[in-house]
Amino acid sequence: MTLEDYEKEMLRCSRCSHCKWVPLSQIKSWRFAYSCPSISKYNFHTYSAGGRLIMGLALIKNMIDFSEKMMEIVYECQMCGACDVSCAFVSDRKPTEIIHELRVKCVKEGTINPKLKEIIEDTRKYSNPYRESQEERGDWAKGLNIKKLPEEKAEVLYYVGCTAAYRYPDIARNTATILKKAGVDFGILGKDEKCCTSTSFVIGDEKIFEEFAKENIETFNNLGVKTIVTSCAGCYHMLKVYYTRIAKPNYKVLHQSEFIAKLIKQGKIKLTREVPMRVTYHDPCHLGRLSEPYQPSYGKEYKVLNQLVIRDVKKVYGAKGVYEPPRRILKKIPGLQLVEMERNREYAWCCGSGAGVKKLNPEFAEWTGEERIEEAKATGAEAIVTACPFCVRGLEDAIKKKGEKMKVYELNEIILKSMD
Numbered sequence: 001m002t003l004e005d006y007e008k009e010m011l012r013c014s015r016c017s018h019c020k021w022v023p024l025s026q027i028k029s030w031r032f033a034y035s036c037p038s039i040s041k042y043n044f045h046t047y048s049a050g051g052r053l054i055m056g057l058a059l060i061k062n063m064i065d066f067s068e069k070m071m072e073i074v075y076e077c078q079m080c081g082a083c084d085v086s087c088a089f090v091s092d093r094k095p096t097e098i099i100h101e102l103r104v105k106c107v108k109e110g111t112i113n114p115k116l117k118e119i120i121e122d123t124r125k126y127s128n129p130y131r132e133s134q135e136e137r138g139d140w141a142k143g144l145n146i147k148k149l150p151e152e153k154a155e156v157l158y159y160v161g162c163t164a165a166y167r168y169p170d171i172a173r174n175t176a177t178i179l180k181k182a183g184v185d186f187g188i189l190g191k192d193e194k195c196c197t198s199t200s201f202v203i204g205d206e207k208i209f210e211e212f213a214k215e216n217i218e219t220f221n222n223l224g225v226k227t228i229v230t231s232c233a234g235c236y237h238m239l240k241v242y243y244t245r246i247a248k249p250n251y252k253v254l255h256q257s258e259f260i261a262k263l264i265k266q267g268k269i270k271l272t273r274e275v276p277m278r279v280t281y282h283d284p285c286h287l288g289r290l291s292e293p294y295q296p297s298y299g300k301e302y303k304v305l306n307q308l309v310i311r312d313v314k315k316v317y318g319a320k321g322v323y324e325p326p327r328r329i330l331k332k333i334p335g336l337q338l339v340e341m342e343r344n345r346e347y348a349w350c351c352g353s354g355a356g357v358k359k360l361n362p363e364f365a366e367w368t369g370e371e372r373i374e375e376a377k378a379t380g381a382e383a384i385v386t387a388c389p390f391c392v393r394g395l396e397d398a399i400k401k402k403g404e405k406m407k408v409y410e411l412n413e414i415i416l417k418s419m420d
């Protein structure tokens with residue numbers, strides 16, 4: 001699909017503004033009623049999903065051009081998908097898909113911000129967006145005696161991802177330690193693992209996504225593994241949702257929280273030690289509402305009274321994400337109390353880091369994270385647990401900026417505290 005293909009969708013955006021808020025029936029308080037970080041911060045309609053749809057329409061009708069301001073607004077958005085969930089309650093325009101196509105057009109025909117360009121160029125050059133050495137990608141695993149694929153064979157591939165491999169090696173080590181303790185036959189690609197291109201893709205560069213996805217899928221298929229386990233919600237989202245657009249996989253993709261929840265159910269992991277803590281859980285957008293496999297859901301059109309167009313689309317989106325496995329794990333830990341934030345599961349507020357915003361506008365990213373910290377504090381929790389290294393980073397930076405004492409844990413750190 002191209003932006004032009006969405007012309008009807010953009011025309012049918014009724015400017016109702018539901019995409020700015022948590023669906024009305026789900027709002028718990030005025031303080032945490034917004035769902036879109038962008039409109040919440042900038043408070044001008046163009047910064048909402050609906051506003052971006054109008055901008056997209058104006059662009060394909062040659063009513064506006066790729067001005068600096070227009071490009072800025074397109075990218076002051078975390079691509080968090082909250083607008084999709086709210087719009088689905090009233091209209092189902094799937095705004096995030098359309099904003100993605102708007103970004104693809106910006107990359108192809110406009111001049112994107114050099115900071116965003118850098119992410120794409122670095123990913124192509126280094127196979128990761130952090131300019132780190134490919135040779136050192138597997139260094140986090142030193143001393144853990146983990147199988148190296150494809151030289152060795154295993155049933156499960158642990159796809160670590162750039163952020164855990166280079167920025168949060170403890171998250172990778174914790175995951176590997178849990179898998180080892182549970183007796184899982186797994187291996188890693190080490191220096192042969194390449195970026196999933198999540199950030200480049202959401203910036204709108206489909207070329208690099210297609211190149212890397214083809215190569216990665218070929219590598220995965222040739223390994224003969226049954227399952228791929230990811231640490232990062234962004235990698236999970238790419239491998240599960242978007243890679244299937246490129247080629248058919250012969251493996252199953254699971255997030256580590258799903259995989260570990262199964263191991264607990266099978267009795268291979270026992271959570272016996274007390275972890276006396278009151279925590280709240282932050283749903284990563286890519287693990288939650290954005291993790292539903294892609295399927296065009298624009299439905300069949302019908303006309304009422306021969307003029308009013310309606311569609312047979314189900315008005316539910318985002319409800320099938322990975323919400324329960326991390327919660328099931330936390331609830332099994334003795335002594336640990338889980339309390340929910342007002343905006344949870346498909347209504348969760350973004351950590352602020354996604355879609356290039358962290359690099360392009362760190363102040364906006366941190367502001368978004370600070371909002372989440374406020375919401376977490378309102379629950380009385382002493383810590384936030386999440387299941388994505390990128391969210392850990394976003395939330396930790398926000399806490400630091402706010403000068404708060406709250407701690408952020410990646411789920412596996414808590415699991416290890418409770419394991420035998």
Ligand code: SF4
Pocket residue numbers: 012013014015016017018019020049050051053086087090091092093095
């Ligand atoms: S994108 Fe959807 S929710 Fe937002 S203004 Fe348009 S129709 Fe309304």
Ligand code: SF4
Pocket residue numbers: 019035036037038039047048049076077078079080081082083084095096
């Ligand atoms: S993707 Fe998120 S930040 Fe972007 S318009 Fe939708 S709700 Fe707002």
